[in-house]
Amino acid sequence: xxxxxxxxxxxxxxxxxxxxxxxxxxxxxxxxxxxxxxxxxxxxxxxxxxxxxxxxxxxxxxxxxxxxxxxxxxxxxxxxxxxxxxxxxxxxxxxxxxxxxxxxxxxxxxxxxxxxxxxxxxxxxxxxxxxxxxxxxxxxxxxxxxxxxxxxxxxxxxxxxxxxxxxxxxxxxxxxxxxxxxxxxxxxxxxxxxxxxxxxxxxxxxxxxxxxxxxxxxxxxxxxxxxxxxxxxxxxxxxxxxxxxxxxxxxxxxxxxxxxxxxxxxxxxxxxxxxxxxxxxxxxxxxxxxxxxxxxxxxxxxxxxxxxxxxxxxxxxxxxxxxxxxxxxxxxxxxxxxxxxxxxxxxxxxxxxxxxxxxxxxxxxxxxxxxxxxxxxxxxxxxxxxxxxxxxxxxxxxxxxxx
Numbered sequence: 251x252x253x254x255x256x257x258x259x260x261x262x263x264x265x266x267x268x269x270x271x272x273x274x275x276x277x278x279x280x281x282x283x284x285x286x287x288x289x290x291x292x293x294x295x296x297x298x299x300x301x302x303x304x305x306x307x308x309x310x311x312x313x314x315x316x317x318x319x320x321x322x323x324x325x326x327x328x329x330x331x332x333x334x335x336x337x338x339x340x341x342x343x344x345x346x347x348x349x350x351x352x353x354x355x356x357x358x359x360x361x362x363x364x365x366x367x368x369x370x371x372x373x374x375x376x377x378x379x380x381x382x383x384x385x386x387x388x389x390x391x392x393x394x395x396x397x398x399x400x401x402x403x404x405x406x407x408x409x410x411x412x413x414x415x416x417x418x419x420x421x422x423x424x425x426x427x428x429x430x431x432x433x434x435x436x437x438x439x440x441x442x443x444x445x446x447x448x449x450x451x452x453x454x455x456x457x458x459x460x461x462x463x464x465x466x467x468x469x470x471x472x473x474x475x476x477x478x479x480x481x482x483x484x485x486x487x488x489x490x491x492x493x494x495x496x497x498x499x500x501x502x503x504x505x506x507x508x509x510x511x512x513x514x515x516x517x518x519x520x521x522x523x524x525x526x527x528x529x530x531x532x533x534x535x536x537x538x539x540x541x542x543x544x545x546x547x548x549x550x551x552x553x554x555x556x557x558x559x560x561x562x563x564x565x566x567x568x569x570x571x572x573x574x575x576x577x578x579x580x581x582x583x584x585x586x587x588x589x590x591x592x593x594x595x596x597x598x599x600x601x602x603x604x605x606x607x608x609x610x611x612x613x614x615x616x617x618x619x620x621x622x623x624x625x626x627x628x629x630x631x632x633x634x635x636x637x638x639x640x641x642x643x644x645x646x647x648x649x650x651x652x653x
Contacts, residue, residue: 259652260365261291262390264358264382265373266328268297272309273536275508276329279567280373282454283646284312286639290647296361298328298350317357319350331476332511334403334559351381358385369393369650372417375400376410379417391422393650397451398564398585401431405438406560415439423649427451427565428586447649450565450590452637458541458574459634469502471612472547472577474540474568477510480561482553482582482602484512484519489553489608491523499616502528507543509534544575548622549615554584555602563587570637573597573629578622580611596629 269281284293288311299305299316301323307314319325327333327343327350336343358381362370371393372382379394386392394417404410418424418439424446426432432448471490475481483506490504506516506529513531520526535543544550550572554563562585569590572579579597581587591597598615600607615622647653 257292259291259368259650261287261293261650262362262365262367262370263293263295263297263373264370264385265295265297265378266333266354267331267374268295268314269309270300270303270329273538275534275536276331278537279451279453281309281312283451285310286453286642287646288312289643290652291650294361294365294367296358298325298354300325300329315361317354319353320346331478334399351377354381355385358382362386362390366390368652371395373397375414375417376404379421380413383417383420392417392420393423393425394418394421395425395427396431396435397427398431399561401426401434401564402560402562402585405434411438418442423447423651425449425649428589430586430589431564445649445651447645449642449645450570450586450637451567452570452633453642454537455570455574455633455637456639457537458544458571459630468546468548470505470547471502471549471551471616472505472507472543472572473551473553474507474543474571475552477506477508477512477516479512479557480554480563481508481510482555482584483516485555485603485605485608486551486553487516487519487523487525487529488605489612490529491525492605492609493612493616494525494528496613499613502548502616504529505532505543505547506530507532507535507540540571541575544572544577547572547575547577549612550577550579551608551612552579552581552587553602553608554582554587556584566590569597570633573633576626576630578615578625579629580608580615582608591629592632595625596632597625 267277269276269278287293294313296315299318305316337347367390370390372378373395375396404414424442426448427450429448494500520529552566552569556562565586569579569581581591582602583599584602591599593599598611600611
Protein backbone atom coordinates (compact mmCIF):
# COMPACT_ATOMS: atom_id res chain seq x y z
CA UNK A 251 0.00 0.00 0.00
CA UNK A 252 2.79 2.44 0.90
CA UNK A 253 4.49 1.80 -2.46
CA UNK A 254 1.25 2.69 -4.25
CA UNK A 255 0.87 5.94 -2.30
CA UNK A 256 4.59 6.80 -2.49
CA UNK A 257 5.98 5.12 -5.62
CA UNK A 258 9.72 4.90 -5.90
CA UNK A 259 11.39 7.37 -8.29
CA UNK A 260 12.52 5.94 -11.63
CA UNK A 261 16.24 6.23 -12.41
CA UNK A 262 17.36 5.48 -15.96
CA UNK A 263 21.01 4.47 -16.42
CA UNK A 264 22.17 5.29 -19.96
CA UNK A 265 25.48 3.59 -20.68
CA UNK A 266 27.55 2.06 -23.48
CA UNK A 267 28.66 -0.83 -21.24
CA UNK A 268 26.91 -2.93 -18.62
CA UNK A 269 27.33 -6.56 -17.46
CA UNK A 270 25.66 -8.89 -19.95
CA UNK A 271 24.69 -11.28 -17.14
CA UNK A 272 24.97 -11.19 -13.35
CA UNK A 273 28.41 -12.83 -13.26
CA UNK A 274 29.90 -10.96 -16.22
CA UNK A 275 33.44 -9.62 -15.81
CA UNK A 276 32.55 -6.52 -17.86
CA UNK A 277 31.94 -3.47 -15.62
CA UNK A 278 30.48 -5.41 -12.65
CA UNK A 279 30.57 -2.19 -10.58
CA UNK A 280 27.74 -0.85 -12.74
CA UNK A 281 25.41 -3.66 -11.69
CA UNK A 282 26.50 -3.27 -8.06
CA UNK A 283 25.55 0.43 -8.25
CA UNK A 284 22.19 -0.40 -9.81
CA UNK A 285 21.43 -2.95 -7.09
CA UNK A 286 22.38 -0.42 -4.41
CA UNK A 287 19.88 2.06 -5.87
CA UNK A 288 17.07 -0.52 -5.85
CA UNK A 289 16.60 0.15 -2.14
CA UNK A 290 15.12 3.57 -2.94
CA UNK A 291 14.32 3.60 -6.68
CA UNK A 292 13.16 1.62 -9.68
CA UNK A 293 16.26 1.23 -11.85
CA UNK A 294 16.12 0.78 -15.63
CA UNK A 295 19.38 0.28 -17.54
CA UNK A 296 19.63 1.26 -21.22
CA UNK A 297 22.67 -0.27 -22.93
CA UNK A 298 23.81 -1.78 -26.27
CA UNK A 299 22.64 -5.13 -27.52
CA UNK A 300 25.16 -7.88 -28.23
CA UNK A 301 24.81 -11.19 -30.09
CA UNK A 302 22.81 -13.76 -28.15
CA UNK A 303 21.30 -11.35 -25.61
CA UNK A 304 17.57 -10.59 -25.18
CA UNK A 305 16.37 -7.06 -25.84
CA UNK A 306 14.57 -6.93 -22.48
CA UNK A 307 15.27 -8.80 -19.25
CA UNK A 308 15.46 -8.36 -15.47
CA UNK A 309 18.73 -9.20 -13.68
CA UNK A 310 18.48 -9.34 -9.88
CA UNK A 311 15.70 -6.76 -9.85
CA UNK A 312 17.34 -4.39 -12.36
CA UNK A 313 15.40 -3.87 -15.60
CA UNK A 314 17.59 -4.06 -18.71
CA UNK A 315 16.61 -2.50 -22.04
CA UNK A 316 19.04 -3.02 -24.92
CA UNK A 317 19.17 -1.09 -28.20
CA UNK A 318 20.41 -2.52 -31.49
CA UNK A 319 22.78 -0.55 -33.70
CA UNK A 320 23.52 -2.95 -36.58
CA UNK A 321 22.73 -6.45 -37.75
CA UNK A 322 23.36 -8.81 -34.85
CA UNK A 323 26.57 -10.29 -36.26
CA UNK A 324 27.98 -6.77 -36.78
CA UNK A 325 27.35 -5.55 -33.22
CA UNK A 326 31.02 -5.69 -32.28
CA UNK A 327 31.81 -2.28 -30.78
CA UNK A 328 30.62 -2.70 -27.20
CA UNK A 329 31.80 -4.88 -24.30
CA UNK A 330 35.43 -5.19 -25.46
CA UNK A 331 36.89 -2.28 -23.52
CA UNK A 332 38.56 -0.73 -26.58
CA UNK A 333 35.81 1.08 -28.49
CA UNK A 334 37.92 4.21 -28.98
CA UNK A 335 40.80 2.16 -30.41
CA UNK A 336 38.51 0.28 -32.78
CA UNK A 337 37.13 3.55 -34.14
CA UNK A 338 40.60 5.03 -34.73
CA UNK A 339 41.92 1.94 -36.55
CA UNK A 340 39.17 1.33 -39.10
CA UNK A 341 37.01 3.55 -41.32
CA UNK A 342 34.41 0.78 -41.22
CA UNK A 343 34.33 0.88 -37.44
CA UNK A 344 34.11 4.68 -37.58
CA UNK A 345 30.94 4.42 -39.69
CA UNK A 346 29.62 1.75 -37.31
CA UNK A 347 30.30 4.08 -34.38
CA UNK A 348 28.29 6.83 -36.09
CA UNK A 349 25.39 4.40 -36.46
CA UNK A 350 25.86 3.39 -32.81
CA UNK A 351 25.54 6.98 -31.58
CA UNK A 352 22.60 7.82 -33.85
CA UNK A 353 20.58 4.73 -32.91
CA UNK A 354 21.44 5.08 -29.23
CA UNK A 355 20.13 8.66 -29.21
CA UNK A 356 16.91 7.65 -30.98
CA UNK A 357 16.38 4.67 -28.65
CA UNK A 358 17.00 6.88 -25.59
CA UNK A 359 14.33 9.36 -26.66
CA UNK A 360 11.85 6.53 -27.20
CA UNK A 361 12.57 4.92 -23.83
CA UNK A 362 12.33 8.24 -21.96
CA UNK A 363 8.87 8.82 -23.47
CA UNK A 364 7.85 5.29 -22.49
CA UNK A 365 8.96 5.12 -18.84
CA UNK A 366 9.03 8.85 -17.96
CA UNK A 367 12.04 8.63 -15.58
CA UNK A 368 12.55 11.08 -12.75
CA UNK A 369 16.34 11.05 -13.29
CA UNK A 370 18.51 10.06 -16.24
CA UNK A 371 22.00 8.99 -15.14
CA UNK A 372 24.51 8.85 -18.01
CA UNK A 373 27.74 6.94 -17.51
CA UNK A 374 31.02 8.04 -19.11
CA UNK A 375 31.10 11.64 -20.28
CA UNK A 376 31.90 10.49 -23.82
CA UNK A 377 29.92 8.82 -25.29
CA UNK A 378 27.20 8.46 -22.62
CA UNK A 379 26.95 12.08 -21.47
CA UNK A 380 27.02 13.44 -25.01
CA UNK A 381 24.38 11.03 -26.38
CA UNK A 382 22.06 11.50 -23.41
CA UNK A 383 22.28 15.29 -23.60
CA UNK A 384 21.37 15.16 -27.32
CA UNK A 385 18.44 12.86 -26.61
CA UNK A 386 16.89 14.85 -23.75
CA UNK A 387 15.22 18.20 -23.56
CA UNK A 388 15.33 20.19 -20.34
CA UNK A 389 13.63 17.36 -18.47
CA UNK A 390 14.22 14.94 -16.87
CA UNK A 391 17.38 16.16 -15.10
CA UNK A 392 20.65 14.76 -16.44
CA UNK A 393 23.23 13.28 -14.05
CA UNK A 394 26.64 12.22 -15.42
CA UNK A 395 29.26 9.88 -13.92
CA UNK A 396 32.86 10.12 -15.14
CA UNK A 397 34.89 6.95 -14.73
CA UNK A 398 38.36 7.84 -15.99
CA UNK A 399 38.95 6.80 -19.58
CA UNK A 400 36.35 9.29 -20.80
CA UNK A 401 38.08 12.24 -19.12
CA UNK A 402 41.66 11.27 -19.95
CA UNK A 403 40.89 10.65 -23.63
CA UNK A 404 39.17 14.00 -24.23
CA UNK A 405 42.44 15.65 -23.26
CA UNK A 406 43.80 14.28 -26.56
CA UNK A 407 40.73 14.79 -28.79
CA UNK A 408 39.57 18.31 -29.69
CA UNK A 409 36.17 17.32 -31.04
CA UNK A 410 35.49 15.32 -27.87
CA UNK A 411 36.39 18.38 -25.79
CA UNK A 412 33.65 20.44 -27.47
CA UNK A 413 31.06 17.69 -27.10
CA UNK A 414 32.03 17.15 -23.47
CA UNK A 415 31.66 20.85 -22.67
CA UNK A 416 28.05 20.89 -23.85
CA UNK A 417 27.21 17.79 -21.84
CA UNK A 418 28.86 19.10 -18.67
CA UNK A 419 27.06 22.42 -18.75
CA UNK A 420 23.72 20.69 -19.40
CA UNK A 421 24.08 18.35 -16.44
CA UNK A 422 22.19 18.81 -13.19
CA UNK A 423 24.85 16.96 -11.17
CA UNK A 424 28.25 15.42 -11.89
CA UNK A 425 29.98 12.45 -10.28
CA UNK A 426 33.72 11.65 -10.46
CA UNK A 427 35.41 8.45 -9.32
CA UNK A 428 38.54 10.37 -8.26
CA UNK A 429 39.67 13.86 -7.25
CA UNK A 430 42.04 13.91 -10.25
CA UNK A 431 39.12 13.64 -12.68
CA UNK A 432 37.31 16.50 -10.96
CA UNK A 433 40.42 18.70 -11.12
CA UNK A 434 40.91 17.96 -14.84
CA UNK A 435 37.32 18.94 -15.68
CA UNK A 436 37.44 22.11 -13.56
CA UNK A 437 40.80 23.09 -15.05
CA UNK A 438 39.45 22.76 -18.59
CA UNK A 439 35.82 23.90 -18.18
CA UNK A 440 35.78 25.91 -14.96
CA UNK A 441 33.61 25.35 -11.92
CA UNK A 442 30.52 23.28 -12.67
CA UNK A 443 27.07 23.86 -11.22
CA UNK A 444 25.08 21.46 -9.10
CA UNK A 445 25.98 18.99 -6.37
CA UNK A 446 29.16 17.56 -7.81
CA UNK A 447 30.95 14.95 -5.76
CA UNK A 448 33.74 12.39 -5.76
CA UNK A 449 33.00 8.76 -4.94
CA UNK A 450 34.84 5.65 -6.15
CA UNK A 451 32.67 2.96 -7.76
CA UNK A 452 32.93 0.86 -4.64
CA UNK A 453 29.48 -0.72 -4.60
CA UNK A 454 29.50 -4.39 -3.59
CA UNK A 455 32.89 -4.27 -1.85
CA UNK A 456 31.58 -6.00 1.26
CA UNK A 457 31.44 -9.30 -0.63
CA UNK A 458 35.26 -9.27 -0.68
CA UNK A 459 35.71 -8.99 3.09
CA UNK A 460 38.00 -11.88 4.06
CA UNK A 461 40.22 -10.43 6.77
CA UNK A 462 39.27 -13.15 9.25
CA UNK A 463 39.49 -16.04 6.77
CA UNK A 464 41.79 -19.02 7.34
CA UNK A 465 45.48 -18.37 6.56
CA UNK A 466 46.80 -19.94 3.35
CA UNK A 467 50.08 -21.72 2.73
CA UNK A 468 50.59 -20.80 -0.92
CA UNK A 469 53.11 -18.15 -1.98
CA UNK A 470 51.37 -16.10 -4.63
CA UNK A 471 51.37 -12.59 -6.08
CA UNK A 472 48.19 -11.43 -7.82
CA UNK A 473 47.07 -9.10 -10.61
CA UNK A 474 43.40 -8.68 -11.57
CA UNK A 475 42.24 -6.60 -14.54
CA UNK A 476 41.96 -6.21 -18.29
CA UNK A 477 45.10 -7.11 -20.21
CA UNK A 478 45.63 -3.84 -22.03
CA UNK A 479 48.31 -1.18 -22.29
CA UNK A 480 47.04 1.02 -19.46
CA UNK A 481 47.35 -1.81 -16.93
CA UNK A 482 51.15 -2.16 -17.36
CA UNK A 483 51.20 -5.95 -16.88
CA UNK A 484 54.40 -6.21 -18.92
CA UNK A 485 56.13 -4.12 -16.25
CA UNK A 486 54.86 -6.51 -13.58
CA UNK A 487 56.17 -9.56 -15.47
CA UNK A 488 59.62 -8.00 -15.85
CA UNK A 489 59.68 -7.01 -12.16
CA UNK A 490 58.56 -10.51 -11.17
CA UNK A 491 61.38 -12.00 -13.26
CA UNK A 492 63.89 -9.96 -11.23
CA UNK A 493 62.05 -10.87 -8.02
CA UNK A 494 62.54 -14.61 -8.68
CA UNK A 495 66.31 -14.19 -8.95
CA UNK A 496 66.38 -13.86 -5.16
CA UNK A 497 66.89 -17.47 -4.00
CA UNK A 498 64.67 -17.04 -0.95
CA UNK A 499 61.78 -15.89 -3.16
CA UNK A 500 62.12 -18.31 -6.06
CA UNK A 501 59.17 -20.43 -4.92
CA UNK A 502 56.61 -17.64 -5.50
CA UNK A 503 54.11 -17.72 -8.36
CA UNK A 504 52.23 -14.96 -10.19
CA UNK A 505 48.49 -15.21 -10.91
CA UNK A 506 47.17 -12.99 -13.70
CA UNK A 507 43.37 -12.87 -13.73
CA UNK A 508 41.75 -11.20 -16.71
CA UNK A 509 41.66 -11.17 -20.48
CA UNK A 510 42.30 -8.61 -23.17
CA UNK A 511 44.15 -7.65 -26.35
CA UNK A 512 47.63 -7.99 -24.81
CA UNK A 513 47.25 -11.61 -23.69
CA UNK A 514 49.40 -13.10 -26.48
CA UNK A 515 52.21 -10.56 -26.11
CA UNK A 516 52.27 -11.00 -22.33
CA UNK A 517 52.46 -14.77 -22.64
CA UNK A 518 55.33 -14.36 -25.10
CA UNK A 519 57.09 -12.00 -22.66
CA UNK A 520 56.83 -14.61 -19.89
CA UNK A 521 58.53 -17.10 -22.23
CA UNK A 522 61.25 -14.61 -23.13
CA UNK A 523 61.91 -14.00 -19.43
CA UNK A 524 62.08 -17.81 -18.94
CA UNK A 525 59.46 -17.71 -16.18
CA UNK A 526 56.41 -19.06 -18.00
CA UNK A 527 56.10 -21.95 -15.53
CA UNK A 528 55.86 -19.41 -12.69
CA UNK A 529 52.99 -17.41 -14.23
CA UNK A 530 49.42 -18.59 -14.69
CA UNK A 531 47.09 -16.68 -17.01
CA UNK A 532 43.65 -17.56 -15.68
CA UNK A 533 41.50 -15.55 -18.11
CA UNK A 534 38.37 -13.70 -17.06
CA UNK A 535 36.66 -14.89 -13.90
CA UNK A 536 33.35 -14.25 -12.20
CA UNK A 537 33.25 -12.00 -9.14
CA UNK A 538 32.76 -14.95 -6.76
CA UNK A 539 35.81 -16.68 -8.24
CA UNK A 540 37.96 -13.55 -8.01
CA UNK A 541 37.30 -13.39 -4.28
CA UNK A 542 39.02 -16.77 -4.02
CA UNK A 543 42.14 -15.44 -5.77
CA UNK A 544 42.35 -12.57 -3.27
CA UNK A 545 42.02 -15.11 -0.46
CA UNK A 546 45.09 -17.02 -1.72
CA UNK A 547 47.31 -13.99 -2.42
CA UNK A 548 50.21 -12.71 -0.31
CA UNK A 549 50.46 -9.50 -2.34
CA UNK A 550 48.39 -7.63 -4.92
CA UNK A 551 49.99 -5.45 -7.60
CA UNK A 552 48.34 -2.93 -9.97
CA UNK A 553 51.14 -1.52 -12.20
CA UNK A 554 48.99 0.87 -14.28
CA UNK A 555 50.52 3.57 -16.48
CA UNK A 556 49.64 6.44 -18.80
CA UNK A 557 49.19 5.22 -22.39
CA UNK A 558 50.32 6.88 -25.60
CA UNK A 559 46.73 8.15 -26.04
CA UNK A 560 46.78 9.70 -22.57
CA UNK A 561 44.58 7.04 -20.95
CA UNK A 562 45.13 6.52 -17.22
CA UNK A 563 43.67 4.44 -14.42
CA UNK A 564 40.43 6.13 -13.38
CA UNK A 565 40.42 4.66 -9.89
CA UNK A 566 41.78 1.13 -9.65
CA UNK A 567 38.76 -0.53 -8.08
CA UNK A 568 40.64 -3.82 -7.80
CA UNK A 569 42.98 -2.16 -5.30
CA UNK A 570 40.02 -1.51 -3.01
CA UNK A 571 38.82 -5.09 -3.52
CA UNK A 572 42.25 -6.35 -2.47
CA UNK A 573 42.28 -4.06 0.56
CA UNK A 574 38.84 -5.24 1.59
CA UNK A 575 40.13 -8.81 1.26
CA UNK A 576 43.04 -8.05 3.59
CA UNK A 577 45.71 -8.35 0.88
CA UNK A 578 48.68 -5.91 1.00
CA UNK A 579 48.82 -3.76 -2.15
CA UNK A 580 51.35 -2.08 -4.40
CA UNK A 581 50.17 0.42 -7.02
CA UNK A 582 51.65 3.11 -9.24
CA UNK A 583 51.22 6.87 -9.09
CA UNK A 584 48.89 6.69 -12.11
CA UNK A 585 45.45 8.30 -12.16
CA UNK A 586 43.25 7.61 -9.16
CA UNK A 587 45.43 4.87 -7.63
CA UNK A 588 47.40 7.39 -5.60
CA UNK A 589 44.15 8.53 -3.98
CA UNK A 590 43.27 4.95 -3.05
CA UNK A 591 46.57 3.95 -1.42
CA UNK A 592 48.10 5.99 1.40
CA UNK A 593 51.79 5.35 0.79
CA UNK A 594 53.53 3.74 3.74
CA UNK A 595 50.28 3.27 5.69
CA UNK A 596 47.83 1.22 3.61
CA UNK A 597 50.18 0.12 0.84
CA UNK A 598 53.07 1.18 -1.38
CA UNK A 599 53.06 3.58 -4.34
CA UNK A 600 55.82 3.32 -6.97
CA UNK A 601 56.46 5.35 -10.15
CA UNK A 602 54.70 4.04 -13.24
CA UNK A 603 56.76 2.13 -15.83
CA UNK A 604 59.60 1.61 -13.32
CA UNK A 605 60.55 -2.08 -13.29
CA UNK A 606 63.30 -1.59 -10.72
CA UNK A 607 61.15 0.32 -8.24
CA UNK A 608 58.34 -2.21 -8.54
CA UNK A 609 60.76 -5.11 -8.07
CA UNK A 610 62.21 -3.57 -4.90
CA UNK A 611 58.77 -2.83 -3.46
CA UNK A 612 57.66 -6.42 -4.06
CA UNK A 613 60.79 -7.79 -2.36
CA UNK A 614 60.38 -5.36 0.55
CA UNK A 615 56.76 -6.28 1.27
CA UNK A 616 57.15 -10.03 0.82
CA UNK A 617 60.16 -10.14 3.16
CA UNK A 618 58.62 -7.87 5.82
CA UNK A 619 55.75 -9.88 7.32
CA UNK A 620 55.02 -7.28 10.01
CA UNK A 621 54.61 -4.53 7.41
CA UNK A 622 52.31 -6.72 5.32
CA UNK A 623 50.11 -7.38 8.34
CA UNK A 624 50.05 -3.68 9.23
CA UNK A 625 49.02 -2.66 5.71
CA UNK A 626 46.45 -5.44 5.58
CA UNK A 627 44.63 -4.45 8.77
CA UNK A 628 44.81 -0.68 8.32
CA UNK A 629 43.66 -0.81 4.69
CA UNK A 630 40.79 -3.17 5.44
CA UNK A 631 39.58 -1.02 8.32
CA UNK A 632 39.75 2.17 6.24
CA UNK A 633 37.85 0.73 3.27
CA UNK A 634 35.20 -0.92 5.47
CA UNK A 635 34.65 2.35 7.35
CA UNK A 636 34.38 4.62 4.30
CA UNK A 637 32.34 2.40 2.00
CA UNK A 638 29.73 0.53 4.03
CA UNK A 639 26.44 -0.23 2.26
CA UNK A 640 24.52 2.18 4.51
CA UNK A 641 26.94 5.02 3.77
CA UNK A 642 26.75 4.43 0.02
CA UNK A 643 22.95 4.37 -0.04
CA UNK A 644 22.79 7.65 1.90
CA UNK A 645 25.37 9.26 -0.38
CA UNK A 646 23.57 8.27 -3.59
CA UNK A 647 20.18 9.43 -2.29
CA UNK A 648 21.66 12.81 -1.40
CA UNK A 649 23.27 13.18 -4.82
CA UNK A 650 20.08 12.26 -6.65
CA UNK A 651 18.06 14.48 -4.33
CA UNK A 652 15.55 11.77 -3.37
CA UNK A 653 14.11 11.04 0.07
